[in-house]
Amino acid sequence: MALIVQKYGGSSVADAEKIKNVARRIAATKEKGNQVVVVVSAMGDTTDDLIKLAYQISSQPDARELDALVSTGELVSSTLLAMALEAIGCEAISLSGAQAGIRTDNAYRQARIVKVDSKRVAKELKAGNVVIVAGFQGITKDMDVTTLGRGASDLSAVALAGSLGAKVCERYTDVAGIYTADPRIVPDAIPLAEISYEEMLELATYGSKAVQPRAIELAELLGVPIRVASSFLNSPGTLIHGGESMEIRNKVRSIAHDLDVAKITVVGVPDRPGIAAALFEPLAKANISVDTIVQNTSINNITDLTFTVAKSQLEKAMTVVEPIAKSIGARECLSDSKLGKVSVIGTGMQNTPGYAARMFRVLSDKRINIQLISTSEIRITCIIEESQVVDAVRALHRAFELDTE
Amino acid sequence: MALIVQKYGGSSVADAEKIKNVARRIAATKEKGNQVVVVVSAMGDTTDDLIKLAYQISSQPDARELDALVSTGELVSSTLLAMALEAIGCEAISLSGAQAGIRTDNAYRQARIVKVDSKRVAKELKAGNVVIVAGFQGITKDMDVTTLGRGASDLSAVALAGSLGAKVCERYTDVAGIYTADPRIVPDAIPLAEISYEEMLELATYGSKAVQPRAIELAELLGVPIRVASSFLNSPGTLIHGGESMEIRNKVRSIAHDLDVAKITVVGVPDRPGIAAALFEPLAKANISVDTIVQNTSINNITDLTFTVAKSQLEKAMTVVEPIAKSIGARECLSDSKLGKVSVIGTGMQNTPGYAARMFRVLSDKRINIQLISTSEIRITCIIEESQVVDAVRALHRAFELDTE
16 A cells, blocks of 8 residues: 555646546545545636735735635635545545644745644544645644745645655646657657656756746655656656666756746946845845846956846846946946747766757757856756747757657 | 724625725724724625535535635635735734634534634734634634534624623624614614614524624623624614613514515324424434424314425425324325515513504504414514515504604
8 A cells, every 4th residue: 555645736626527537536546555645736727816816905915914815725626626536435635734734934925844744644544535735835833824835736745745755746737747848839849757856956947837846856855756747648747756767868858948038237347246245135135036147257357247037027126236236336237038048958968078069059050149058067058039949949859859769 | 992893794895895995994993092803704705606616516515625615715805804904004914713713613514612712813913903803714623624604704703702802893794784674675664773682683583684693692691792884884883782771662673574484284293292303303403494383282182283494495394294294194294485474573572462462463454364473572473475574564664663763
């Protein structure tokens, strides 16, 4: 008898029929002799709808109230799913984040899990129940409800799987697994049978929305394998794990892309200590996530500093950066909101020269200009014009022979 | 500085604009130097919508899951109301039933309040907050969410008012107070300045939907005065209390009516001990509320037994009663679903003869046939044809001079 944690995303439980469909999948897993814990997201667009409602009431809704508000979405889907299971004769009980023992700090909207006290979950499993846990939420020591950040039902699932010693955390959504590139723009893209935590983390951070990055980090830390599969199909999907078979690969694994990129360049910055801190501390305080940062070699103690943000944050970022640029004696601030990002990812690239050169050659052959470059040990990312991203992904997918895996 | 508990019904918080309106009323009460605790129902038809969703999933949704589901309605309205208060500069915090310390037994759907541990509410009041409490819900000692029955946000408000020693529990809805009769059918009906707990309890039980009966009983027990007023007007409304000024009244106070009445008569019942129990125990087990029960004097040890139920429960009641009637040797079962109920209520009727006779005379003059009669010390109720109820209410309102109070 194995203990399996399953997580279903909002699109899998978007209406009554889909909830019944998910219930049948869960019951089938139970009937094979497994103990099953299910973490569920809010139905369809519920979370966005609740946030919209809050902004009709207040232009700056309080973070604690907002968390208590949006957490109701997962209470609704989890109770309905428990009812659907009971309706087909499968004993089930729903638990809120609080009841499931997901204890967090009090950083509302982005709370961190402090510990998982899974006593109640274990007791309900022992009683023969499928346990449905409301994802995305936890509770502070003062009994206040928190949420863990967008997409964090994945995090709830991995944390529970770790705490309960589950064999695997199965993550179901409307895509069939992790692909060699986004199948919507690369028809030849192939689902991968497996991928390492590190690769998946780069993929998730650089464009694939498949699994929340924090969930992947936690899964690696706790050694919980994650299976990503579709709740509408019966394919095995992709196993994200840290197994040894990864090491022998010598290849690029996947091409990631992201169309939500804007760039700010502070031109003519005096190159002295403390300048970067003077710029990026206020951005962090304004809750603006800065992505790639590039600083050129300085000439005559003057340098240019470029960084990227999400397009929706460009305007706010400029209002923060412009007065600072002025005060530190920079010449000007430039911005460009029509950019995209394409990344080549694979552990096989470690200690193997030539991948970057090959990527740049492919883009050059397509007459695609590279504006910024950033790399990690297992990833190369180029910032290019938004209109050229699709071409770039297709060309790279072909050049690195991902269609023939 | 007085402590005031206010309760707003679903129609008062049905949309963003109405929530903002309620927030302004609350802020005005706070600005007068009061401490304010607010109990709120779910927005508009939210509770019904959630129940409908549950029945799309399961024909017999589990009671525990249903409670966890519908309790989200009040979490949504309470958090939005707290946001609306903060948006106009009035410090506020929302609390779930659990956080507000509403402890109940585990009789889901109809839980009873075991105690109110108002520590957290008191702490938040001391910190200068308006405290918004989600009505209708509580929590068991095992941390499972319960609901207190339909309309039970009133009960939450009275229980909190009692626990906190509030000066008054103000109940706001879309009607201006307690009237001498339903103003929709009697245009001359007048709002009462005050009414006793006993009178209000009879009114609420016999047709007026103004305040939940259990809330009135609890208010009397705890000595909490309830003010019923409109959230859209600035009129003082009606004070429900147990003051002495009640005693000197010598009048009918209000005419109540109810159009939701069906009647079952078991004809030719052998008159021996245990027959009533044999009939009414199975009805109670089937969750059918029986209202008026009348048994005629038996002739030759044979009697007729008549009782009323809500129209929606007639069919179910007949399927329970018919086999029992057969087994106890009754002749037949008759039913009539086109009935209504009209009641004359007032503590002034106690120890004062002649009210019943006057009521029967008024109905007789209007050629209205009385099918059943039931009385309490302060109430006389006649069951009549549904189509004659409006005429009866108007005639009684005039005959007892309620339009000239």
